[in-house]
Amino acid sequence: MNAPRTRVQRRPVHGVLLLDKPLGLSSNQALQKAKWLLRAEKAGHTGTLDPLATGVLPLCFGAATKFSQLHLDADKTYEATARLGIKTSTGDAEGEVIAERPVHVTAEDLARVEAQFTGPIRQVPPMHSALKKDGKALYEYAREGIEIERAPRDVVIHALKITQAAAESAGHAIKIVASVSKGTYIRTLGEDIGEALGCGAHLTSLRRTATGGFGVAQCITLEALQAMGEEERLAQLLPAESLVEGHTVVTLGSEDAGRFLSGLRRRGTWPDADHVAVFGEAPPAFLGTAHIAANELIPGRLLNPIEIQQILLNAQQTEATP
Template identity: 85%
Template sequence: MNAPRTRVQRRPVHGVLLLDKPLGFSSNQALQKAKWLLRAEKAGHTGTLDPLATGVLPLCFGAATKFSQLHLDADKTYEATARLGIKTATGDAEGEVIAERPVHVAAEDLERVQAQFTGPIRQVPPMHSALKKDGKALYEYAREGVEVERAPRDVVIHKLEIRTISEDTIRILASVSKGTYIRTLGEDIGEALGCGAHLTSLRRIATGGFVEAQCVTIEALEAMDEEERLARLLPAEALVDGHSRVTLGTEDAARFLSGLRRRGAWADADEVAVFGTQPPAFLGTAHVKAGELIPGRLLNPIEIQQILLNAQQTEATP
């Protein structure tokens, strides 16, 4: 007879965990594993990363989930390898081979293609993607053998480096805007080289201001005790690191948290991170227009109290 499963006692956890997503895990699987290890009540991620991709996946807990959208829109950097001469149905090594062509690529070809795909470009989203059409993910249509029309998207390749690894393999390093599909980029590069290509590996090495060196693996998290896991969390305000900063006194902070606008000698700004002084705490986001601080996404008083209490307990731990 199987022993009854122990129910995990959830608790309020607030912050951002920078996870190095392992190969084969969906973003949601990685999130649920980390949520279970932290015993967190509420969690979300900042955009999906393919199961066949590894690398930087910021996970948001508690109050931090309110600001996860900010990193959905962030620029990202990827490192990929692509096999030339072979096209697959999915654009990666998992798909069946649909075409093979000889490879004759010189250094000047790589330079030409690198310049061709740097800057604003248009991409047709791949069928094997989570993008939805009539409420259904494109990959679901693809599994049924149905191809649907997809409108091209405007994206920006901020920086692109293409290097030869071997006669039929290239390394792609790309810093891109939101909505860019690296598998599609690899396929398009292969077509521009005249031989076709598919990705054999894909790793996200940066998203926004977060980089792979800051990340922790699931295996490392599993080996930690609870205090060590909590210590890996960045505060929620790490998601608004690039925002202008405004600090409010006690009375203004309380009114701001209730949704009221505040007046002050602030310059106009679209993205503002707002903090209180007593106690010193992150309150939320806002924008400033004509001297008015206009609330955006706000923490609630209970969340702020929990964050301050957790910080006190962490400081008290020897």
């Protein structure tokens, strides 16, 4: 007879966990594991990584989920390995081989292709992606053998380095390090580089090393998180305002802060700014985002008073813990 399962007592948790997503888990599976370990009530992630990809996956909890969209739009950096001479149905090692060609690639070829794919480029999104057509993900159509026409997208490859990689099982491989704009598909980039080299290619590994201002060195693994005690796990969380690094900072007195939190605009001598992080002065607290136009501070995404109280209380308890 199986013992009854213990019900997890959820609690309000606010902040950002920088997870080094493991191989084989979907982003949502990784999120649910971290959510369970933290006993968090509310959680979300800032864009997905494929199960075959590893690396930086910021997970947002509680109030931080309101600002997760900011990192969907952030520039990202990836390291990938591509096997030359073999194309697959998915553009990675999970797919079936659909074409094989001989490989004759020189250092000059790599330099030429590197220059060709640096800067603004156009990509056709892959069928094996989460983009939706009539409410259905493209990968669902792909599994049914249906090809959907996709419009090319304009993306930017800010920096690109392509080098020869160690041979993989007697094959040819290249290493790709790319810093890219939002919406860039690295599998598609690998396939397009393979075509430009005249031999085709598919990705055999993919790792995200940075997103926005977050790097892989700041991340924690699920295994390390699981080995920690409860308070130590909570200590791994960055505050919600870490998602608005680089925003113009405005600090309001208590009266203005209260009115701002109720959605009212505030007037001041501030210069125009599109991205503003707003803080209260007493007590010191992150209130939300805004923009400034014609000396008016116009509210964007806001924390509510209960969330702010919970964050301040958690901070006090953390400081009191020896």
